[in-house]
Amino acid sequence: MGNMRINSLSLKETEALIHTAQEAGINFFDHADIYGGGSCEEQFAQAISMDKTIRENMIIQSKCGIRHGATGYYDFSKDHILTSVDKILQRLQTEYLDILLLHRPDPLMEPEEVAEAFDQLHASGKVRHFGVSNHNPMQIELLQKSLNQKLVVNQVQFSLAHTPLIDSGVSLNMNTENAVNRDSSTLEYCRLNDITLQAWSPFQTGFFDGVFVGDRERFPKLNDVLDRLAGKYDVTPTTIAVAWITRHPANIQVVLGTTNAGRLRESAEGSDIPLTREEWNELYAAAGNMIP
Known part of the structure; x- marks a missing residue:
């Protein structure tokens, strides 16, 4: 279940949609820090009164790396990744993400800096697995060369x-x-x-x-x-x-x-x-x- 648009619903409607998904066999919930400017993550957690018991029955994925400026840009810097994840966890009212994706390729990416961020997130237990979104093979290869964790997901339009x-x-x-x-x-x-x-x-x-x-x-x-x-x-x-x-x-x-x-x-x-x-x-x- 993707949660890009749930901020158009009430909390009660969001809760009903999440329960419908679970009844249909869906236990994987996809987020991103830019969806609703973060409001979608907040609404998701509030709608279901997130706690450890509820969290254990979900696979939660979120993304970071897209920033809004005069034209919009991408940021895979260590500080931005770490700060983004802390804010994501706070909004989702959870201690960890099952998967963190880098949302769109950053032309100024320094793989070693991303690796430092991933190592810190993994060691702290804040993120269990990592992936990317909208990346081509060579972009993935360039990043994977410096990482200690295997990239397990690539989310693309299809x-x-x-x-x-x-x-x-x-x-x-x-x-x-x-x-x-x-x-x-x-x-x-x-x-x-x-x-x-x-x-x-x-x-x-x-x-x-x-x-x-x-x-x-x-x-x-x-x-x-x-x-x-x-x-x-x-x-x-x-x-x-x-x-x-x-x-x-x-x-x-x-x-x-x-x-x-x-x-x-x-x-x-x-x-x-x-x-x-x-x-x-x-x-x-x-x-x-x-x-x-």
Whole structure:
């Protein structure tokens, strides 16, 4: 369950959404220090009256590294990472994070400085595991070289209508737009190195350009296939959109950003739908991708 938008809900509504997630089998909760300027983390903890018993039944992940200035910038300095984590823990009313992600690549990153921060956080028990978000393979390699902890997660954008992770692999050596390798083979790199991929914005087109499920004006063929498969499996098109992601053998975790309890339940059902290879590829093609 992603918590980027929960500050649009009341505390009572937030509590109900979290309980809905848990009832649906979700125990992993994704945060970031910039979501609502930190208010989403505060609201999450307040809504459930966070205590040790509640905390033990959750995997909590948060992110840091994005700062807001005149233009916005990234900061992987030791001081910023340490300060950010202390504030995150305070807002979430917990003594530790299961996972801390560096949110977006910092062009001025000094890996040795990040390593010092991670060592201190790990030794103090404040963070148990570490990862990144929106990083390519060489950025991960550069960072990992200096770290004493293995990076275990890379959170990236991925959905049926946003597929750079797989496009160039499918269209290798073809003279098409999809053949352009835009992400440096991130999916294959993460699989080779046992790094779990997490998919953010699983229903979005592009960078927050709208939801494709139900958008028949832009995605008529895709929605026809989604509807037909939803009927076959007796679920909703939203469920099928999630099933397409979780069917991939990389065991991609889907980060659900919805604040709608019904949609949350529908989405959680997706990991139980065993799409066939033919169905998976039919959905990919229906989204506008050529399969050579």
